[in-house]
Amino acid sequence: xxxxxxxxxxxxxxxxxxxxxxxxxxxxxxxxxxxxxxxxxxxxxxxxxxxxxxxxxxxxxxxxxxxxxxxxxxxxxxxxxxxxxxxxxxxxxxxxxxxxxxxxxxxxxxxxxxxxxxxxxxxxxxxxxxxxxxxxxxxxxxxxxxxxxxxxxxxxxxxxxxxxxxxxxxxxxxxxxxxxxxxxxxxxxxxxxxxxxxxxxxxxxxxxxxxxxxxxxxxxxxxxxxxxxxxxxxxxxxxxxxxxxxxxxxxxxxxxxxxx
Ligand code: 6PG
Numbered sequence: 190x191x192x193x194x195x196x197x198x199x200x201x202x203x204x205x206x207x208x209x210x211x212x213x214x215x216x217x218x219x220x221x222x223x224x225x226x227x228x229x230x231x232x233x234x235x236x237x238x239x240x241x242x243x244x245x246x247x248x249x250x251x252x253x254x255x256x257x258x259x260x261x262x263x264x265x266x267x268x269x270x271x272x273x274x275x276x277x278x279x280x281x282x283x284x285x286x287x288x289x290x291x292x293x294x295x296x297x298x299x300x301x302x303x304x305x306x307x308x309x310x311x312x313x314x315x316x317x318x319x320x321x322x323x324x325x326x327x328x329x330x331x332x333x334x335x336x337x338x339x340x341x342x343x344x345x346x347x348x349x350x351x352x353x354x355x356x357x358x359x360x361x362x363x364x365x366x367x368x369x370x371x372x373x374x375x376x377x378x379x380x381x382x383x384x385x386x387x388x389x390x391x392x393x394x395x396x397x398x399x400x401x402x403x404x405x406x407x408x409x410x411x412x413x414x415x416x417x418x419x420x421x422x423x424x425x426x427x428x429x430x431x432x433x434x435x436x437x438x439x440x441x442x443x444x445x446x447x448x449x
Contacts, residue, residue, distance in 0.1 A: 205395075205427040207410065209436040213398035216430050217250035220396050223428065224251070224339065225258045227392060231338040232264055238338045239326050241270040241382060242291075243351070244283030245343040247396055252290035262297045266325065270340055270387070271352035272305035274314055274378040281376060282307065305380055311368025315380040319366040322386075334389035335365060340382065344397040345374060348405045348417030352381035355416050359383040388423040395419065398432040406431060407438035 210219055224240070231238040242248065259265075267287065275281045284304045292302050303325070306317050326335035342350040352369045353359045359367035365386045369379040387393060397406055409419035410429070 204424040205410075205422070205429050207429045207431065207436075207439070209431055209433060209439070211433055213247075213432050214250065216247075216396055216398050216432050217254050220248075220251040220341075220394060220430050221254035221258050223394065223430070224255055224341070227339055228259060228265055231391070235338070236264060238265045239268060240265065241268045241337050241340040241387075241390070242283070242287055243270050243341045243343045243396075244272070244286070245345075247343045247398055248341060249286055249290045251341075251396060252287065253294065256291050256295035259295065262295060262301065265297070265301060267292070267297065267302045268322065268337070269303070269305055269318075270342060271379055271381040272307060272314075272318075273376045274305075274307045274309075274311060274380065275376055277307060311370045311378050311380060313368075315364070315366040315368040318380055319364060322365055332389065333363065334385055337386070337390040339392045339394060340387050340390040342387070342393060342395045342419075342422075344395055344402050344405055344409065344419055346401055346405055347373065348409055348419045349374070350395070350419050350422065351387065352379040353384055353387075353418040355418060357381075357418070360418060360421060384418065384421055388421075391426065393422055393427040395422070395427065395429045396431070397429070397435045400434045400437070402431070402435040403437045406435050407440075410439060 208219060210216055228238050269283055272283050273281050303321060306314055322335050328335050347355055352372055354373055359381050362383050363385055364383050366380055367383050369381055371377055372379050408417045
C-alpha cells in the first residue's frame with residue numbers, strides 16, 4: 190500500500206481506499222458489511238467465491254458479524270491467508286478462531302472450509318496447501334497465479350501481513366504459499382500466502398485497530414518504508430479499514446467513512 194503517490198485507476202478511483210471509523214466495533218461492522226457485499230457480487234459474477242481469511246485477534250469481531258449478516262454461503266470457499274503449524278485442535282491455530290467465530294455460527298459446510306495440514310514441515314505444509322489451492326482456483330487465462338476473490342489481512346506491529354514478515358522469503362517468490370520457520374511473532378513455524386498470491390487477488394481488505402497499529406499503518410501508507418510488507422500490497426482494489434486510534438498518524442486523515 191503506497192499512498193505516496195496514490196495509485197489511480199481507470200475508474201477515476203484512488204487506491205488504496207482508507208476508511209477511518211471511530212471504534213474497533215465500527216471497523217468490524219464496516220468490514221463485515223463490505224465482505225458480505227463482495228461475496229454476493231463475486232458469486233453473481235463468477236459463480237464461486239474463494240476468500241482467504243486472516244488470523245490473529247482483530248478479525249474475530251468481523252467474523253462474528255459476518256456469520257450473522259450472510260444467510261447464503263453456497264459456493265463460498267474459505268481458505269487461510271496464513272496458518273500457524275501447531276498441533277490440530279491447538280487454540281493457537283488460526284482455523285480455531287475461524288471455526289468458532291464464523292464457520293460454526295454460520296453453519297458453513299465442511300467441504301467449503303479448507304484448513305492447512307499442519308502436521309508437516311513448513312515447506313511440505315506450504316506445498317500441500319499450494320496444491321490444494323491450485324486444484325480449486327485455476328489461474329486466470331494468461332496468468333500463473335490463482336486468483337482469490339478476496340484476501341482479508343490484519344496488520345502486524347512490524348508491518349507484516351499474513352505471515353509475511355520483513356525480509357521474508359514470501360515477499361519475492363512466484364510460489365503461491367511459503368513455509369516460514371523463523372516468524373518473529375510466535376509461533377515461529379507457519380505457512381503463508383505469498384505476496385504475489387495476495388496481490389493477484391481480485392481484492393484485498395486490511396483491518397487494523399488500536400494504538401499499537403498507529404505506527405505500522407502510517408509506515409505502510411507512507412510509501413517510504415519498502416521494508417514494511419504491508420507497504421508492498423498492491424494499492425488498487427485494496428481497502429483499509431481502521432479505527433481512529435490506528436489512524437492517528439495518517440498524513441491526512443481521510444474523510445471519516447460513513448458506515449453503511
Ligand atoms: C497471524 C496473523 C497475523 C495477524 C497480525 C495482526 O497468524 O498472527 O495472520 O498476520 O493478522 O499479526 O494480529 P492481531 O490482529 O492479533 O493484532
